[in-house]
Amino acid sequence: MEGERAVVEVLSTSDVAAATGYSVQQVRDLEAVGVIAPAVRAGNGYRRFTTAHVRDLRAYRELAHAVGPVEARRVMRELRTVATDEVVAAVFARHARLGHEREEARAARRALLAIRAESAHELEADPDGPADPATMTITELADALGVRTSTLRFWEQEGLLAPERIPTRAGSARRYRTPVIRDARITAALRSAGYPIPEVRAALTSIRDSGDCGAALEALEARLRDITGRMLALLRAGGVLAEIIRHHGLNRAG
Missing domain, CATH: 1.10.1660.10 (Multidrug-efflux Transporter Regulator; Chain: A; Domain 2)
Known part of the structure; x- marks a missing residue:
């Protein structure tokens, strides 16, 4: 039960910023460009994030280090919108690109x-x-x-x-x-x-x-x-990306 409560824990923008190392404004900006899913709005208009948003931002940080922020933003958006097989292939292509470099x-x-x-x-x-x-x-x-x-x-x-x-x-x-x-x-x-x-x-x-x-x-x-540092960052992001793909791709096919 305690683990389930942690999954659905409601976090403020400040909580997410503190947990990820981003500023409050950066969290809002990354939400706006689709790096993380839109936060639920409370009755008073405040954003209500979850631990999934923290997970996604940490994955984005590693991915941005590995492939650059522009490409990382595109990957994070694709995780929730593109067919699972295409997303997986794209991530592997980025591994191959670093290896070629x-x-x-x-x-x-x-x-x-x-x-x-x-x-x-x-x-x-x-x-x-x-x-x-x-x-x-x-x-x-x-x-x-x-x-x-x-x-x-x-x-x-x-x-x-x-x-x-x-x-x-x-x-x-x-x-x-x-x-x-x-x-x-x-x-x-x-x-x-x-x-x-x-x-x-x-x-x-x-x-x-x-x-x-x-x-x-x-x-x-x-x-x-x-x-080498970028390859390690991509490896660190890989496990989290797989979790995100699995969560968002259960009902998607190529």
Whole structure:
């Protein structure tokens, strides 16, 4: 009996705020946008919440940490309105998306570690640098990186790459020497991990100034820690989301 009374316990807006860490106004706002079900209104107009609202807000907090507040709001609304199988599939898709994001960051880290190891080996072999560095055409470099030639031109336009221009009968052609090839590889690695152009530019500047990928690697490690934290938040939200889906989806089908 005591457990049943706890389930139907009536809570004020202030009670819900205290239990979830949100402000009173945030609780009202989240109710207004459909994150939690509308509260019953008492005769005096005051909201009457239940422990289910507290549960839903705690799930939303974890979900917002994992996938962002906009997407979290959409998921919480869908829990009460969309067919159960579709909601479950959507939640699993978000798990998969985080896993893919993590793998991209790990791949970028591997690429940077390889580039740093190669640079150290080259420096050890010839402290003054190679006398005749390797060069590649734009097509060769694009093929090596698995990107379009237009992508390399865009990176050049954004100041990430600075290839040489070799005169030809038709005008000029781009030639990429070893340092620029390295910059292109770093750019490709960071872009594949989701880094925006300004962050890639900052990383390249740091690498050129210091001659090492350490700062970029530290940034990737921080990103991997953030992704892990978001994955854990999604796991924590998962059990509560399953309970909400089960409660609201008993009579819904795909």
